[in-house]
Amino acid sequence: MGEKVLMKGNEAIAEAAIRAGCKMFFGYPITPQTELAAYMAKRLPKIGGVFLQAESEVAAINMVYGAASAGKRVLTSSSSPGVSLKQEGISYIAGSDLPCVIINIVRGGPGLGGIQPAQSDYFQACKGGGHGDYHLIVLAPGSIQEIVDITKDAFELSEKYRMPVMIMGDGMLGQMMEPIEFGEETEVVVPERDYATNGTQMKRPHNIINSLYIEPSELEKTVLERYERYKKVEENETRVEEYMLDDAEYVIAAYGTIARVAKTAIANLRKEGIKVGLIRPITLWPFPSASFAKAADKVKGILDVEMSMGQMVEDVRLSVNGKCPVEFFGRTGGVIPTPGEICDALKKMKEGK
Numbered sequence: 001m002g003e004k005v006l007m008k009g010n011e012a013i014a015e016a017a018i019r020a021g022c023k024m025f026f027g028y029p030i031t032p033q034t035e036l037a038a039y040m041a042k043r044l045p046k047i048g049g050v051f052l053q054a055e056s057e058v059a060a061i062n063m064v065y066g067a068a069s070a071g072k073r074v075l076t077s078s079s080s081p082g083v084s085l086k087q088e089g090i091s092y093i094a095g096s097d098l099p100c101v102i103i104n105i106v107r108g109g110p111g112l113g114g115i116q117p118a119q120s121d122y123f124q125a126c127k128g129g130g131h132g133d134y135h136l137i138v139l140a141p142g143s144i145q146e147i148v149d150i151t152k153d154a155f156e157l158s159e160k161y162r163m164p165v166m167i168m169g170d171g172m173l174g175q176m177m178e179p180i181e182f183g184e185e186t187e188v189v190v191p192e193r194d195y196a197t198n199g200t201q202m203k204r205p206h207n208i209i210n211s212l213y214i215e216p217s218e219l220e221k222t223v224l225e226r227y228e229r230y231k232k233v234e235e236n237e238t239r240v241e242e243y244m245l246d247d248a249e250y251v252i253a254a255y256g257t258i259a260r261v262a263k264t265a266i267a268n269l270r271k272e273g274i275k276v277g278l279i280r281p282i283t284l285w286p287f288p289s290a291s292f293a294k295a296a297d298k299v300k301g302i303l304d305v306e307m308s309m310g311q312m313v314e315d316v317r318l319s320v321n322g323k324c325p326v327e328f329f330g331r332t333g334g335v336i337p338t339p340g341e342i343c344d345a346l347k348k349m350k351e352g353k
Contacts (some may be wrong), residue, residue, distance in 0.1 A: 071196030091130030095211030116334025
């Protein structure tokens with residue numbers, strides 16, 4: 001075991017990204033993720049990296065587009081309305097088959113909303129957000145240690161499949177402090193990209209990176225090829241935590257920090273003799289449909305709990321396909337559900353109210 005350090009979530013993400021070989025960051029400050037950018041501003045110049053606070057989120061994501069085109073390991077971060085401004089650029093990056101990592105530390109909305117934690121960006125992250133047919137890999141860690149562990153994976157997944165990866169956490173995850181372990185620091189060698197627009201050195205033909213296809217059949221062929229790659233992501237990269245499912249009669253579906261609140265509710269419910277388990281999607285896309293379909297064959301009901309008005313619940317219902325009841329409980333606007341509220345909602349479902 002290595003030495004543990006106490007760090008705020010935003011700063012831990014930044015340090016994990018640096019240790020994963022990221023030396024380029026482009027962003028713009030917005031609560032509750034500003035500490036991430038501030039940490040990068042201090043650290044990157046000292047290690048030969050590039051930090052640039054752009055004039056806007058639109059500029060930042062297009063700088064990411066340029067860095068990714070040049071074959072660099074690059075990161076941007078923002079919070080909900082800022083990520084909305086980045087959506088066109090994210091679509092361009094996806095349409096150019098480029099890797100990058102995007103952090104969204106979610107706050108309440110719509111509009112400017114508030115600065116308190118929320119999960120109301122699920123649709124935006126998992127159902128497109130920008131225009132066109134594309135997907136992001138969306139990772140939803142539930143603790144600061146998990147977000148540290150996932151950050152390196154995010155870069156590697158992005159590069160393996162040549163697509164953007166979003167790490168989505170709520171404002172609670174960005175602002176809380178927890179003891180974490182980074183493990184032994186090793187030199188990271190970022191592999192050469194044969195597609196990069198980084199100069200030919202007169203050794204190869206020019207590379208062109210573009211998302212424009214004038215001929216409809218050519219665009220369709222490209223999108224279909226991209227979706228074949230997405231199928232491999234679904235087959236190989238789906239991540240989920242299944243907790244106390246062996247004897248469960250009911251299941252709570254939750255992701256991120258709310259899954260931690262749900263575990264306290266499950267402990268309290270089991271003390272009362274109500275057998276409840278948890279399914280926690282770690283990848284929101286690809287969604288762990290198989291876990292929910294399997295659970296639906298044997299449980300009496302699933303309660304989806306979110307800090308939103310109900311977004312992931314649609315994917316839970318699609319996965320269950322009518323095999324068992326699926327009900328929803330959520331708080332929104334930056335209000336965090338309590339274990340007691342989740343217990344009450346589960347009991348109401350159990351009693352058919």
